[in-house]
Amino acid sequence: MAEISAQMIKELRTRTNAGVLNCKEALKDAGGDMEKAVDFLRKKGLATALKRAGRETSEGLIHSYIHTGGKIGVLVEVNCETDFVAKTDEFKTFVKDLAMHIAATKPLGIRREDIPEQVIQREEEIYRAQAVETGKREKILDKIVQGKMEKFYKESCLLDQQYIKDPDITTQDLIHDMITKTGENITVRRFVRYQLGE
Amino acid sequence: MAEISAQMIKELRTRTNAGVLNCKEALKDAGGDMEKAVDFLRKKGLATALKRAGRETSEGLIHSYIHTGGKIGVLVEVNCETDFVAKTDEFKTFVKDLAMHIAATKPLGIRREDIPEQVIQREEEIYRAQAVETGKREKILDKIVQGKMEKFYKESCLLDQQYIKDPDITTQDLIHDMITKTGENITVRRFVRYQLGE
Numbered sequence: 392m393a394e395i396s397a398q399m400i401k402e403l404r405t406r407t408n409a410g411v412l413n414c415k416e417a418l419k420d421a422g423g424d425m426e427k428a429v430d431f432l433r434k435k436g437l438a439t440a441l442k443r444a445g446r447e448t449s450e451g452l453i454h455s456y457i458h459t460g461g462k463i464g465v466l467v468e469v470n471c472e473t474d475f476v477a478k479t480d481e482f483k484t485f486v487k488d489l490a491m492h493i494a495a496t497k498p499l500g501i502r503r504e505d506i507p508e509q510v511i512q513r514e515e516e517i518y519r520a521q522a523v524e525t526g527k528r529e530k531i532l533d534k535i536v537q538g539k540m541e542k543f544y545k546e547s548c549l550l551d552q553q554y555i556k557d558p559d560i561t562t563q564d565l566i567h568d569m570i571t572k573t574g575e576n577i578t579v580r581r582f583v584r585y586q587l588g589e
Numbered sequence: 590m591a592e593i594s595a596q597m598i599k600e601l602r603t604r605t606n607a608g609v610l611n612c613k614e615a616l617k618d619a620g621g622d623m624e625k626a627v628d629f630l631r632k633k634g635l636a637t638a639l640k641r642a643g644r645e646t647s648e649g650l651i652h653s654y655i656h657t658g659g660k661i662g663v664l665v666e667v668n669c670e671t672d673f674v675a676k677t678d679e680f681k682t683f684v685k686d687l688a689m690h691i692a693a694t695k696p697l698g699i700r701r702e703d704i705p706e707q708v709i710q711r712e713e714e715i716y717r718a719q720a721v722e723t724g725k726r727e728k729i730l731d732k733i734v735q736g737k738m739e740k741f742y743k744e745s746c747l748l749d750q751q752y753i754k755d756p757d758i759t760t761q762d763l764i765h766d767m768i769t770k771t772g773e774n775i776t777v778r779r780f781v782r783y784q785l786g787e
Contacts, residue, residue: 434719450786455655461681465664466664466781516628585651586651587647587649587666
């Protein structure tokens with residue numbers, strides 16, 4: 392039997408507006424599974440909050456940057472720990488700079504783990520074939536491919552990229568700088584970059 | 590043997606900057622597959638355009654809307670046929686209104702086909718259980734579920750939604766209106782809506 396905590400009941404109440412006892416029953420029936428408990432209450436007609444608002448887990452800013460008259464657009468979410476920091480001019484400028492950086496450099500993902508396996512395989516295969524084509528010896532192929540992949544990551548992963556306004560540092564360095572300045576943990580949560588007609 | 594058209598060679602040249610004969614050879618080797626032909630040229634070191642820029646298939650605008658001091662953000666791409674129309678104040682206002690509408694109404698997709706099957710199944714199941722719970726007869730269950738799903742689509746699909754600035758029309762009507770005014774086909778290509786910490 393799953394443990395039903397007061398915290399879980401509170402969360403379910405917030406999400407559904409159902410009463411305490413109903414929430415407790417729903418959670419028990421669902422074996423502690425929050426989504427199933429929500430469905431249980433909705434089926435019973437006891438949940439009045441139809442749209443499940445995503446719980447706010449953190450503070451920060453969502454910022455956009457539109458380039459060249461609407462041909463390129465970026466939307467980025469950057470999180471910090473308090474709304475106080477999110478509202479400072481320094482944080483706002485930082486987020487704006489990041490959005491402009493993304494518009495300019497077209498990263499494929501935030502971290503290396505975000506690059507699809509398929510893309511990585513395709514790159515590796517091409518670099519290997521290129522090396523073979525130019526007559527490189529079998530022994531050093533792996534090393535060459537590894538070196539080219541490092542370069543690929545530095546061009547394609549946001550955190551590995553050279554920061555456009557200061558190529559001596561990476562965007563990761565820029566973020567670390569803000570963490571030091573604000574005393575708060577700061578993360579780039581997600582971004583999207585649209586290019587007209589791509 | 591796949592037919593290699595002049596159009597295909599032209600596209601491959603644009604994407605890779607390789608010569609005509611090399612492009613022809615690559616396409617033949619790839620059996621007419623454009624992606625494989627690009628890889629073929631890259632492996633041979635003949636493709637100089639490393640980043641494959643998406644071909645511009647249409648005109649339009651990318652626009653963003655940031656709500657409540659950076660807590661909600663929307664990025665939307667709306668296509669039309671010519672840059673001339675995209676640059677008119679009327680089109681700009683239209684795209685801005687659409688972005689604001691999306692921020693306010695939180696659609697799950699543009700069209701009904703964009704709603705994930707999983708979400709549809711979950712909704713149907715819940716509506717059916719609700720109807721059973723309230724003692725509705727078996728005969729009319731399908732009809733009730735169908736009616737509730739219609740309502741769900743009208744709340745969740747951008748084109749089916751009531752337009753926030755004029756609830757007498759849908760956003761689809763608004764788009765049709767712009768098509769009539771501009772004499773060009775207009776489509777909402779894609780959108781994304783971020784809510785802080787969701």
